[in-house]
Amino acid sequence: HRGADLQSPGRTGGAMSRILILGGTAEARRLADCLGDHAVITSLAGRTRNPAQTAGEVRVGGFGGTDALAAYLREVGIEAVVDATHPFAIQISANAVAACMQEHIPRLALVRPPWHAELGDRWIEVADAEAAAQALDGYAKAFLAVGRQGLAPFGHCRDIAFVVRVVELPETVPLAHATVVVGRGPFALAAERTLLAEHHIDVVVAKNAGGDRAKLDAAREANIPVILIARPPPPPGPAVRTVAEAVDWVRVL
Numbered sequence: 001h002r003g004a005d006l007q008s009p010g011r012t013g014g015a016m017s018r019i020l021i022l023g024g025t026a027e028a029r030r031l032a033d034c035l036g037d038h039a040v041i042t043s044l045a046g047r048t049r050n051p052a053q054t055a056g057e058v059r060v061g062g063f064g065g066t067d068a069l070a071a072y073l074r075e076v077g078i079e080a081v082v083d084a085t086h087p088f089a090i091q092i093s094a095n096a097v098a099a100c101m102q103e104h105i106p107r108l109a110l111v112r113p114p115w116h117a118e119l120g121d122r123w124i125e126v127a128d129a130e131a132a133a134q135a136l137d138g139y140a141k142a143f144l145a146v147g148r149q150g151l152a153p154f155g156h157c158r159d160i161a162f163v164v165r166v167v168e169l170p171e172t173v174p175l176a177h178a179t180v181v182v183g184r185g186p187f188a189l190a191a192e193r194t195l196l197a198e199h200h201i202d203v204v205v206a207k208n209a210g211g212d213r214a215k216l217d218a219a220r221e222a223n224i225p226v227i228l229i230a231r232p233p234p235p236p237g238p239a240v241r242t243v244a245e246a247v248d249w250v251r252v253l
């Protein structure tokens with residue numbers, strides 16, 4: 001009967017289904033915007049003090065592990081979960097897989113496509129942040145675009161200066177020589193060009209997050225190599241790449 005309720009939400013008096021979006025990405029926010037005719041709750045980890053505005057209900061903070069997430073799904077009456085977290089947020093995705101299985105709740109992963117090298121890109125693809133730190137040997141100034149939580153593996157790189165871009169100013173930066181730039185994407189190509197030039201960047205380090213690729217384009221134009229950290233494997237089970245496909249999945253639940 002769930003399908004019947006969903007096909008005509010509000011019109012037949014059927015209950016709107018309660019959808020949990022695991023968020024922290026631009027895609028999660030766009031999905032919440034698109035699912036306005038459902039009772040959408042977006043869950044954020046609470047890493048930033050001023051998260052971007054999100055439509056619908058928002059809850060903030062860790063659940064407390066898989067069992068606690070399962071209990072939350074049950075108690076709140078969640079009928080479906082869309083895991084729209086960042087492709088590098090593997091713990092919460094694994095917890096969602098286990099909790100949804102436990103509670104027999106349908107789950108979809110919304111995973112944005114990774115970047116692929118284009119003509120002229122000078123990419124050095126590495127498996128993880130530790131390998132990226134090793135690959136920095138011999139460079140003088142790196143633009144480190146790996147997020148505030150991702151800095152620690154670069155702590156022992158003492159012969160290189162970093163320009164670190166973060167969404168919010170961290171309390172401490174675990175790097176010997178670092179200039180911190182605060183900014184929230186998407187970033188314009190012209191601004192990325194200026195950043196690389198003004199700071200005399202000779203290498204860029206990024207996670208293969210996908211999405212807005214202005215920093216990669218700016219690096220290619222300036223013939224600067226990019227050390228690109230490979231994605232961890234995606235969660236098992238159904239997955240889509242676009243917000244529109246996730247909307248369709250919810251509509252036919």
Ligand code: NAP
Nearest residue numbers: 023024043044045062063064065085086088089090091092
């Ligand atoms: P993670 O390592 O996969 O998760 C660590 C723990 O944080 C989880 O076990 C969970 O705590 C909590 N958590 C993570 N995402 C949550 C969410 N959406 N709602 C409630 N609790 C959540 O995650 P992470 O890599 O630290 O990323 C944290 C958040 O930042 C994610 O929402 C992600 O989408 C976003 N983000 C991450 C990156 C990145 O590069 N990793 C980049 C941009 C945005 P409990 O076990 O207590 O439930």
